[in-house]
Amino acid sequence: MSRNILSIAGTDPSxxxxxxxxxxxxxxxxxxxxxxxxxxVAQTTTGVSEVLEVPPEFVTGQLTTLLDDVRVDAVKIGxxxxxxxxxxxxxxxxxYRLPNVVVDPVMVAKSGDRLLAPEAIExxxxxxxxxxxxxxxxxxEAAELLGEPPATDLDGMRAHADRLRKLGARRVLLKGxxxxxxxxxxxxxxxxxxxxxxxxxxxxxxxxxxxxxxxSSAIATLRPQRPGWPExxxxxxxxxxxxxxxxxxxxxxxxxxxxxxxxxxx
Ligand SMILES: Nc1ncnc2c1ncn2[C@@H]1O[C@H](COP(=O)(O)OP(=O)(O)O)[C@@H](O)[C@H]1O
Ligand SMILES: Cc1ncc(COP(=O)(O)OP(=O)(O)O)c(N)n1
Numbered sequence: 242m243s244r245n246i247l248s249i250a251g252t253d254p255s256x257x258x259x260x261x262x263x264x265x266x267x268x269x270x271x272x273x274x275x276x277x278x279x280x281x282v283a284q285t286t287t288g289v290s291e292v293l294e295v296p297p298e299f300v301t302g303q304l305t306t307l308l309d310d311v312r313v314d315a316v317k318i319g320x321x322x323x324x325x326x327x328x329x330x331x332x333x334x335x336x337y338r339l340p341n342v343v344v345d346p347v348m349v350a351k352s353g354d355r356l357l358a359p360e361a362i363e364x365x366x367x368x369x370x371x372x373x374x375x376x377x378x379x380x381x382e383a384a385e386l387l388g389e390p391p392a393t394d395l396d397g398m399r400a401h402a403d404r405l406r407k408l409g410a411r412r413v414l415l416k417g418x419x420x421x422x423x424x425x426x427x428x429x430x431x432x433x434x435x436x437x438x439x440x441x442x443x444x445x446x447x448x449x450x451x452x453x454x455x456x457s458s459a460i461a462t463l464r465p466q467r468p469g470w471p472e473x474x475x476x477x478x479x480x481x482x483x484x485x486x487x488x489x490x491x492x493x494x495x496x497x498x499x500x501x502x503x504x505x506x507x
Contacts (some may be wrong), residue, residue: 245467246272250347259320266501321361370405
């Protein structure tokens, strides 16, 4: 039986982030990938030039058309753009009782361009976090959701992850890719409040476009194939680390290039 994995996210014509990265990840890890597009983004390895938002009613149209027909085993939610789209996605999660919902609360691309309207942060906080089985913010995203400065060490990360759980997220994976140091450490707070850290040697590459999209998609794909969330996160972390190690094999664009989606046969 296929593992049907849905990405609800924006696009990246250069294929490094967004829906394109999600589909590559789903395929690489044995999922059957499907998409609902929330925004058309003119972007590449050097940044974003234009965004065309999909109207919330049409996001709902895509979701109902798909979900009336197809069983979904896990969902990755990425760029949503506006309050209306956040609300449309929240309604669909309830209506279709979507399982294994992984929310990557995308706000700003690495290039510094905004991918979520500032006024939509409240909707992510109140409508999406309580519906997330796992939320995967990076340090600045966690800080924006909490209205506090970003964490600067592991203790600070633990405090932020705990507070995000209090906002309603069942589990939180706080990504430490933005902290300096020889290792890149992510922190999972589970539904019972227990914490697990996932550590990988920092890969010395400039080609980090799409790391967050890839990690959240890998977790969504692996969750139905693993006994629990920690196991899915562990293997997703191995996948993103290896994709970063192989990133310099690619020759894509003049800015921060994409990670390399290799096929992993586990
Ligand atoms: N240079 C790196 N070497 C190894 N792992 C990295 C590196 N940069 C990011 N990661 C990992 O990639 C994943 C995405 O993290 P991060 O870059 O913090 O998120 P985002 O892309 O949302 O900003 C995390 O697991 C993080 O630890
Ligand atoms: C359409 C779209 N969605 C998300 C992102 C951000 O992706 P991320 O994996 O955080 O990588 P960077 O952009 O930060 O390199 C995006 N750029 N576009």
